[in-house]
Amino acid sequence: MLRFTKDHEWVKVDGDEATVGITDYAQSQLGDVVYVELPDVGRSVKAGxxxxxxxxVKAASEVYAPLTGEVSAVNDALADSPSAVNDDPEGSGWFMKIKLADKSELDGLMDEDAYKAFVDEQ
Amino acid sequence: MAEADDFSKVKGGELLKTPLHAQHVALGARMVPFAGYDMPVQYPAGIIKEHTATRTSAGLFDVSHMGQAVLKADDGSHETVAKALEGLIPADVIGLEHGRQRYSQLLNADGGILDDLMVTRPASADGEGTLLLVVNAACKEADYAHIAANLPAGVSLEVLNDKALIAIQGPKAADVTAEHVPGAADMAFMDARSGTFDGIEVHLSRSGYTGEDGYEISVSAQDAEKIWNTLAGDERVMPVGLGARDTLRLEAGLCLYGHDIDETTSPVEAGLLWSIGKRRREEGGFPGADRIQREIAEGPSRRRVGIKPSGRAPAREGTVVADTGGSEIGTVTSGGFGPTVGGPVAMGYVGAGYAKPATPLQLMLRGRAEPAEVVKLPFVPPGFHRG
Known part of the structure; x- marks a missing residue:
């Protein structure tokens, strides 16, 4: 199940764990990604x-946790190849996995069609 | 995700367009407001590819937003016009030879920098008694008012509003340009002359803002499109936006006005003493000469230096610089990712005692101290054609 935030993060839920990254639209707006700073595994994050x-190259941007929980894994490969965020944002360019505290938060996120419509308005 | 982009979009207000605006849009550029103009920040290739093309082949830049003006002495004497300008800038203008260009700074009474500029003495005899000025877009109206208000009788400033300025930069810039401009290859770094580009009248200088060999071509607004399209259509040449222009000049150790230099920084602090001629250092006679001569004699209290972060995280403008003990000693004024260096690069001001290359520093990034060190500028060796 793929869900999206208004801050242009995507969330893929598998059981009670969610994989998080930034969307193709987000990477196209950013341009060449040269550095990604990821949280420590075990850190608690809050939705938003x-x-x-x-x-x-031009600027630093914050990435927000789409959902509340504990960081269960991070994509260490981005340290050596941050360009994966540009090349494969919704695949090998993933950022982190979060063990969800409250799955009902998913209801507040957009599905693919709603996100597409949201981006078209940008 | 929240963007904190330098080129943030401004709603409302009419943006000016350069004579090449339609070309940028047709090439698919992302346009952003810059110094009151709607300018290309990058083309579809992206900043890193545009940067690399300029370092390895040739990049094409529309810099028509910059201010072009002529300073003119009624008596047609170089000495008259040069003396007038020497009252505003610390460069040796009287000693500038025919067909030569020089970098300098407009100074305020405290020796702070109002703007930096290029000054050219025309090559041809019929240009005698004139100087060509190129100033920054964001400063140009203030510069013109300042210059005009401080000229002696018999010297006047004419603003060239109907000119475009096109830069071609990179190791193949000379080969490409020489195919259209007879004699271009014979020019040395900082030479300037009138010429023709496929028959179109131009004025060109062998200089730029990337650390590479190349030219800046001044041409009438109506002929700019022909020259742009000819150069952009050459397979050795890639159009380059403001994004890569910034990474190129940062790696080349060149100052960006309003960031690395401003009204509070002196040319000595900024490491621009090389641009103040020997005679001027001794004689003074320019605004802020007291401070500048004192800083030359005693050394300034702070200096602009190159800063190389040891890790991978870029240090942006405004990052606090500390010594190894954690005491604040300076600030980053330009910083980001250097595509040719392949990692983060920065410059900024540090206390004079910390300005020696290899001095260890710490950069305060998001609450953490990241190691860095002072390095000699530029980050990449210049490709200038010394002739």
């Missing part, structure tokens, strides 16, 4: 709170 930083 700062969780990571993605830096393009």
């Amino acid at each position: 709170g700062e969780a990571a930083v993605v830096e393009s």
